[in-house]
Amino acid sequence: MLPMPTDPIEYVIVLMLENRSFDHMLGILQQVYPDLDGIPPGGSTRTDEDSKTGTVYQQLPNTERQLNPSPLHEHRDVMLQMSQEMSGFIDDYSTVPGSKEADYPAVIGYYPIDFLPVLHTLAKNFTICDRWFCSLPGPTWPNRFFVHSATCNGHISMPDGFYHPDIPAFHQPQDTIYNRLQDKGIPWGIFHNGMSQALLLEKLWDHPLHFHPIERFYEMCQNPDRPDYPMPKYCFLEPTFRGGAEDDQHPPADVMNGELLIARVYNAVRSSPMWNKCLLVVTYDEHGGFYDHVVPSAAVPPDALTDEYSFTQYGPRVPALLISRMAPKGVVHNVFDHTSILRYASDKWGLPPLTARDAAANSIGAALDFNSPLRVDTPASVQASITAPVPVASDSVSVNNHEQGLISFGRYLDAAMDHQGDKAIEAYQRMQKEYQDGLDAKIDVAKERFNLFLQGTITHLKGITRNGAATDPPSNTNSPENA
Numbered sequence: 001m002l003p004m005p006t007d008p009i010e011y012v013i014v015l016m017l018e019n020r021s022f023d024h025m026l027g028i029l030q031q032v033y034p035d036l037d038g039i040p041p042g043g044s045t046r047t048d049e050d051s052k053t054g055t056v057y058q059q060l061p062n063t064e065r066q067l068n069p070s071p072l073h074e075h076r077d078v079m080l081q082m083s084q085e086m087s088g089f090i091d092d093y094s095t096v097p098g099s100k101e102a103d104y105p106a107v108i109g110y111y112p113i114d115f116l117p118v119l120h121t122l123a124k125n126f127t128i129c130d131r132w133f134c135s136l137p138g139p140t141w142p143n144r145f146f147v148h149s150a151t152c153n154g155h156i157s158m159p160d161g162f163y164h165p166d167i168p169a170f171h172q173p174q175d176t177i178y179n180r181l182q183d184k185g186i187p188w189g190i191f192h193n194g195m196s197q198a199l200l201l202e203k204l205w206d207h208p209l210h211f212h213p214i215e216r217f218y219e220m221c222q223n224p225d226r227p228d229y230p231m232p233k234y235c236f237l238e239p240t241f242r243g244g245a246e247d248d249q250h251p252p253a254d255v256m257n258g259e260l261l262i263a264r265v266y267n268a269v270r271s272s273p274m275w276n277k278c279l280l281v282v283t284y285d286e287h288g289g290f291y292d293h294v295v296p297s298a299a300v301p302p303d304a305l306t307d308e309y310s311f312t313q314y315g316p317r318v319p320a321l322l323i324s325r326m327a328p329k330g331v332v333h334n335v336f337d338h339t340s341i342l343r344y345a346s347d348k349w350g351l352p353p354l355t356a357r358d359a360a361a362n363s364i365g366a367a368l369d370f371n372s373p374l375r376v377d378t379p380a381s382v383q384a385s386i387t388a389p390v391p392v393a394s395d396s397v398s399v400n401n402h403e404q405g406l407i408s409f410g411r412y413l414d415a416a417m418d419h420q421g422d423k424a425i426e427a428y429q430r431m432q433k434e435y436q437d438g439l440d441a442k443i444d445v446a447k448e449r450f451n452l453f454l455q456g457t458i459t460h461l462k463g464i465t466r467n468g469a470a471t472d473p474p475s476n477t478n479s480p481e482n483a
Contacts, residue, residue, distance in 0.1 A: 011278035018250035019288025022317035062109025068252035071289020078137035127322040133314030147338035150358035154305025158401035189232035193240040194447030221268040254390035283320040302355035410446035413453040
């Protein structure tokens with residue numbers, strides 16, 4: 001596979017948020033672009049029925065910002081939602097403990113034009129992908145594994161209970177796009193807010209110098225060529241998954257918190273010296289149980305690990321924007337999934353494919369314009385409608401498996417830090433704090449554990465290097481330690 005010599009983009013930045021469908025977030029943009037497959041300008045006549053009561057719900061505008069409880073999105077739920085040509089969303093939400101009929105319109109509804117000022121402004125000014133499907137009909141972790149590795153190792157469920165590497169949903173030993181970049185000497189970085197879901201990929205445990213607090217991304221944008229820690233060529237940004245500043249847009253987190261995050265990322269990139277030569281991709285891991293009317297396309301299985309699911313069909317559509325001076329205003333109808341990002345990176349840097357899925361994927365590069373002059377009409381900045389994150393309600397019944405899984409993984413990291421010496425007392429104290437202070441404390445302790453693991457691994461690898469043993473140094477050797 002050869003690099004694309006005409007592609008002037010040097011930096012690829014991916015921001016992946018959580019659990020929103022295309023109709024729900026961007027469908028209304030058909031008012032702006034008639035060829036977009038979304039909400040007709042005269043309003044939608046699509047409906048979904050509650051089969052228990054016979055009540056029919058129409059797809060209408062809805063401004064619910066913190067739907068509580070969240071819709072379900074495990075594989076079995078998504079298959080029900082997709083049944084009878086995308087007609088099972090209300091039936092599935094009715095099975096959620098604590099769900100109320102008054103909230104059913106929010107599940108099938110969509111946000112009005114400009115209700116999301118950041119996302120809608122960017123959609124009006126850059127490239128909307130209206131055939132971007134999540135990589136499989138399933139939940140957060142398998143879909144996020146696809147954006148990193150073009151497979152989920154055959155496992156389609158979220159984990160329950162205590163982490164152990166033998167639990168299939170956790171055990172992810174496959175190669176990743178980052179390993180491919182590492183082999184080619186292309187600098188890469190994963191930016192997070194305390195807990196990185198990408199760290200579940202075992203091939204990344206030996207590369208702690210590539211994990212950074214997200215604040216460092218904003219610093220790097222100001223001076224991407226800084227000699228001591230330059231901006232990586234490939235960046236993956238993770239939102240805050242829980243806590244007072246949760247901005248991943250996973251209900252019941254306020255959707256406007258994610259608007260703040262998107263605005264901050266765009267404004268940092270737009271004002272950066274690298275703006276002329278970068279691509280920002282904003283997308284979502286999966287639809288989160290919100291209605292979308294398009295039946296997902298057929299897909300190529302990534303590998304032979306098909307006991308749990310055939311992987312021959314994508315999951316529902318998710319919002320996706322390509323943002324660059326080389327991204328035209330308008331809509332592209334190419335069929336994409338998360339591995340289309342990996343296909344683009346592979347084509348760009350001459351990397352071998354990870355699986356059959358990314359080898360067969362359409363590259364997002366086909367939607368970019370490398371032949372016309374750089375655009376001069378891109379917004380200098382965007383502004384969210386709120387100025388500070390809105391916390392999740394204290395009575396929330398949505399503590400999802402994603403959050404519980406990351407907490408459990410943090411406990412495993414705590415126990416696995418043998419190279420830091422005997423930490424039994426400190427680990428016990430952290431565990432006690434969790435049970436005394438509730439969910440928010442669990443999140444804080446999990447973040448501490450993630451950071452301690454990264455710091456301890458850095459120290460461990462430095463010790464190996466000093467002792468003369470072979471090690472695989474990070475491609476960006478000047479990166480500072482995770483702080």
